[in-house]
Amino acid sequence: MPRVLGSLVAQSYRNLEIIVADDCSTDDIEGAVAAFNDPRIKLVRREKNGGVAAARNTGVDAATGDLIAFHDSDDMCTVDRFEQSMRRLEELPEDYIGVYSSRLIYNEVTPDTYGQMATYIRPFPHETPLEGDLGARTMRDNIINFPTLLVKAEALRAAGYSDHLLRKNVDWDLALRLTRQGKFGFIPEPLILTPTSMDPSVSANRVSRSQRQGARSYVRITGKLRRAGLGGAALAKHYTSTGIYLMRVDRPRFARKFLGAALSLTPTKPKLWAHYLLSYAPGLHAKIRQGAEL
Template sequence: MRQRPVPIPRTPAPPCKRGPDVSVAPLVSVVIPAYNRVASIRVAIESVLRQSWTDFELLVVDDGSTDGTQDAVRAIPDPRLRLIETPRNMGASAARNLGIEEARGDWVAFQDSDDEWLPLKLEKQMARLLAPRPEGEAGYVAAYCGMMILGEPHGPVGAPDGRMWPRYFPGPEEGVVEGDLLVPLLRMSLISTQTLVARRDRLREVGGFDPELRALIDWDCVLRLAPLGPIAFVDEPLALQRFSTNSITRDRARKLAAQKRMAEKHAALFAAHPKLSARHHYVMAGGHRIAGDLPGARAELALARKLDPGNARYWGMSLGLAALSLLPGRSPDNGSDLK
């Protein structure tokens, strides 16, 4: 029997300055956290304001920007737009949580300050969320959609795993899934924050986003949402997410630390699914290998083999690491050739 996750401790929010309000509560609140995004915030905001679904408010939580982001937001004259300013930088998770607390809509959607939505995103997701459910089936607690992952503005770039952008996510290797997503989400992160629309009361129930995590924030949040009810999926690219090779390289160490934290934080869930836990350790082994940390990679692989001893992939990587350690001129614990 699944246990509901314990709400995370909240980071106390400092006093905030709030913009003008409107009198009628909307059905949807859209939250954009922003920190020093003066160059991209207008595009992100306008992609929300262009939505065919119009029953929403847009809350931009400026998280202590020092580059004029607040002025860029104020320059957009739309009564649905409300600027919330924090006197210091609290981090994206705390900024989103502040947006959830300020939200008046029954549903909360999230956009990132450097990404874009296509005009039909909210309309198509809300159509799924508000459609009558079969008798006896629980209502959806959230919905997500597909997105296009883009590279640099001047064309596709090569991803570190060999794939090219632009790329549709979730693709064939991830699969198209909806409903009870707990097990699929234990396998991998399927839902990016800017594709998520969730019930406000459920977001508050699980404690929103964890301010202690520096990566995989969306994965952690939806893992806590999944036990509360089914999640719908709109299999269309309704959001655009931009990445660069520099950002991925810069975030490797942060992502690996977050993966370890996820294994600890959701230990009970992973323990109930040993093969999925093994896969998680295998993925972390790959992170250590890319970083040149062969001892760390071997330790994670040992855990993966223990949990799923019949998986040939884990043994294959172990043999590959052993071969690397025997290369002439290489110390067994020197992974400099992998950096």
């Protein structure tokens, strides 16, 4: 927490209201905030743990500025993050409601494991489009890095709160609604640094939890996409992803419904047929998946 808050307090753009939303953390957040003795920092506490969406909503409720930015608890930002974001937003036409940047993700390492470190950038360099009207693009998947986002508060509140029932793909769900409010600008330089653990036990726990949360989030978001008017091959792709997620968390009957819906839209996909037929033999599906990804 001290490193995270330090990267915000040290921003070259000084006119900030820094809201720390405590989602019932066991860390000494109050002590970390007090150590900076900075009047711009405001600590707000939640009475019950609600996850990232609920914490963000608490922060949005407490915000008083015309612009809102998100910042995750394990991220650090470059010293000119807000200076660059403000400058870019001011350059854009009025129908642009926000800007976001690329994000550098890297492994936490020791001197002994330095040679195993990997880094990558999101969005990936081949992604298009990256700015302008991203509504159709966001229907496929999300490229807006919310920890790098600076958005007009009026547009954010018009889009609605983050869905507190989701524990995964929270950003994507909100991006689907935000991109209906206006256009976005993009800053190619990484303004956020995100460390990830190389500890196998931590990674295994994250993968297991991620699959369960991913299945639930895909079910919910796919329903929202369908109601928003998405159809054809694009919707079939989301049905397929939802079905595969559900197979991986041992929900074959539920998975079959989504795979069947995908087949009704795209009936000539051999791999999709394979997934659908193997939903009647989930044990075999799991064995095949261990040997080769379908």
